[in-house]
Amino acid sequence: MSRARRSAPSIRQRLVVQLVVVAALLSGLLYLSVRTVADAAVETTQDSILGAATTTIAEEIRGGEDGIEVDIPYTAFSMLGAIGQDRVFYRIMVGAETITGYDDLPPPEGGAATLEPRYYTRSFRDVDLRIAAVSRTVLVDGRAVEAVILVGQTRQGQAVIVATMANRAAALGLGFFVVATLLSIVTAGTVLRPINRLAEAVGRRGPQDLRPIHRDVPRELAPFVTALNGFITRLGGALSRTETFIAEAAHHIRTPLATVRAQAEIALRQTDDDATRAALRSVVRAVDGSARSAGQLLDHATVVYRTDQRTDERVDLGALTRDIARTFEPTADLREIAIALDVPDDLVAVTGDRLLLESALRNLIDNAIKYGAPDTQVDIALTTTDGAAKICVLDRGRGLSGAKALTDRFQRGENVGDIVGSGLGLTIVQEVAQAQGGTFDIVNREGGGACAILQFPLS
Ligand SMILES: Nc1ncnc2c1ncn2[C@@H]1O[C@H](COP(=O)(O)OP(=O)(O)O)[C@@H](O)[C@H]1O
Ligand SMILES: [Mg+2]
Known part of the structure; x- marks a missing residue:
């Protein structure tokens, strides 16, 4: 890159x-x-x-x-x-x-x-x-x-x-040269030591360390340190504004959409006119689509933001998978899809950002339910293989089609025109996998459907 x-x-x-x-x-x-x-x-x-x-x-x-x-x-x-x-x-x-x-x-x-x-x-x-x-x-x-x-x-x-004098003079000149060269090397080292120390101190910092640099530096380096501190302060400000903006944007988009949807549902119940009902139903569908797209756009922004500002912790992947699968049960019920969980009781710990891991998993399960055929089963399995935790999300649905790289931004398959989507879900999954040192792959499953595999190194 x-x-x-x-x-x-x-x-x-x-x-x-x-x-x-x-x-x-x-x-x-x-x-x-x-x-x-x-x-x-x-x-x-x-x-x-x-x-x-x-x-x-x-x-x-x-x-x-x-x-x-x-x-x-x-x-x-x-x-x-x-x-x-x-x-x-x-x-x-x-x-x-x-x-x-x-x-x-x-x-x-x-x-x-x-x-x-x-x-x-x-x-x-x-x-x-x-x-x-x-x-x-x-x-x-x-x-x-x-x-x-x-x-x-x-x-x-x-x-x-x-x-004889000339020989002595030559020896003298040579001696002088050797001494001066040695002193030059020592001097160069001494002169550059403060710069090297500063570079080391800055290099040792973790990615989230946005504290200003407080070090005694030579007068010549002071403007550089001042500029760097100014930059760090601005960067910190910009990052926290971004975080606030993402949260506020999510709120400002989701709340009115929810209101519109609720109003449309109420109107739908109160009217008997077929044409109006059809119109209202398409309003509800459009609002759902928008809410989903907006949600994904914001999710993506969050993932990008958090990739730079990760807060790594030990996360129990088993518990996380169970929790998220549970939140999808109502959606799955609506489509008459069963969710089958195969998660070990033992602790499967990975080091990573909980929010990022959640986001990746949510997008995979969302796809499996969305693209899975009614009356089928979505299998979610968590296994551990030599040093890695492996999550497989399998569905029985239409499967993948088209040769496009589906993990690229806004890329959607050729067989999904009838289903609402933004093309950002797999991008998020891919980015999370990369940020957490893992891998992601999605392929067609034997017997129909898709098989998504997400792996993270165990901590
Ligand atoms: N489980 C799946 N079954 C079939 N196709 C899938 C599945 N998951 C992802 N895809 C394909 O990958 C594309 C990209 O997925 P995604 O980035 O989540 O976008 P979206 O779901 O919003 O279309 C989808 O449009 C679809 O074509
Ligand atoms: Mg998706």
């Missing part, structure tokens, strides 16, 4: 996915920033060592009468040698002339002007070289000349340090 609900993606999943994506982005960012900062720090450190070595050499340059004298200090190179296995190149120039060192070591663009080192990276003999350049003025033979000192160093040591 109800279409399967296609559920939207879970909030929890969405929340976790979003948090994990954010965590991944942040981890990536963390990795990149750690790497950048570490690279810069290593380079600055290396540069200052290189600069210090260059300055040391520059300070050892002395001018004299014959030219320039350089005493390259060993400490300058031992300083550089401290980091890895890097190779070191140097060059000392005066003007364009190289005094000592590698004369193809490239000087800085724009030249070096001070003792403050200038750093640059150049490709030299197929490797990248970091070079520091310092310039100093020395006096040679009374003239001031400009000496430029270049010291270059390969950066393999730095590359190794940077690679």
Whole structure:
């Protein structure tokens, strides 16, 4: 009946996915920033060592009468040698002339002007070289000349340090990501717990529980709970109005009809005119028909209403069957039909709504008497078979005809045009059977008539 609900993606999943994506982005960012900062720090450190070595050499340059004298200090190179296995190149120039060192070591663009080192990276003999350049003025033979000192160093040591740093940064990022993911899952659970609790509390309620929900919920859920409570209140109101309406409608329809019928009967007794009597008789018949139809319509409404608002109790099906059969005896007598009851004395208990069960049974017996032939017998038998109570109502009458589903609303057989009916009786029976977890079936009986079988699970 109800279409399967296609559920939207879970909030929890969405929340976790979003948090994990954010965590991944942040981890990536963390990795990149750690790497950048570490690279810069290593380079600055290396540069200052290189600069210090260059300055040391520059300070050892002395001018004299014959030219320039350089005493390259060993400490300058031992300083550089401290980091890895890097190779070191140097060059000392005066003007364009190289005094000592590698004369193809490239000087800085724009030249070096001070003792403050200038750093640059150049490709030299197929490797990248970091070079520091310092310039100093020395006096040679009374003239001031400009000496430029270049010291270059390969950066393999730095590359190794940077690679180690990168690994650490990656491990850090990964660790951060794992922790953030775990926290996301925990957070998603915590955030959704109030919603789950509320859903559970609402789900646990019985079908008749229309009390408002009184629970402490987070502020964000308050509008939802308020709306739900409003809905519950309106639903409760609508249901009780329906119940009142059904009862009142039954009263307002049956009472005037009974009056009309009584008046018609009185008039019938008082008149001798054949035509008037015939007319009055058809009035009585029509009123009976209307009363019956109205009754069934209201019965059906009651059944539909009570299916939602059941009050389940333990019902003794045997006693119930006997009581109802007794109420049909006057009707059966009028048609000269005998009612034969076969009900065990033991308790046959089912759990269900007494009103619904009564209504179903009444409709079956009503049909059996209505469609049964005069001078026959209607058999009503109650038996119990493995876990179920089974009621059979059998008659000897015209039987069923037509291929229509007689339990559908307003469906009547093809052979019953002469008998008043609304086509709602079997609908009620079917609905009651369904609501009480039972089954209903009606078939033709061997030897003529119909056989209706109603079953309910025993409690
Ligand atoms: N005992 C029966 N014998 C023959 N036909 C029956 C019997 N019970 C039900 N039916 C058929 O099923 C139809 C539907 O029954 P029901 O829903 O009670 O409507 P109604 O009795 O008002 O016509 C009837 O119109 C009739 O054709
Ligand atoms: Mg009927």
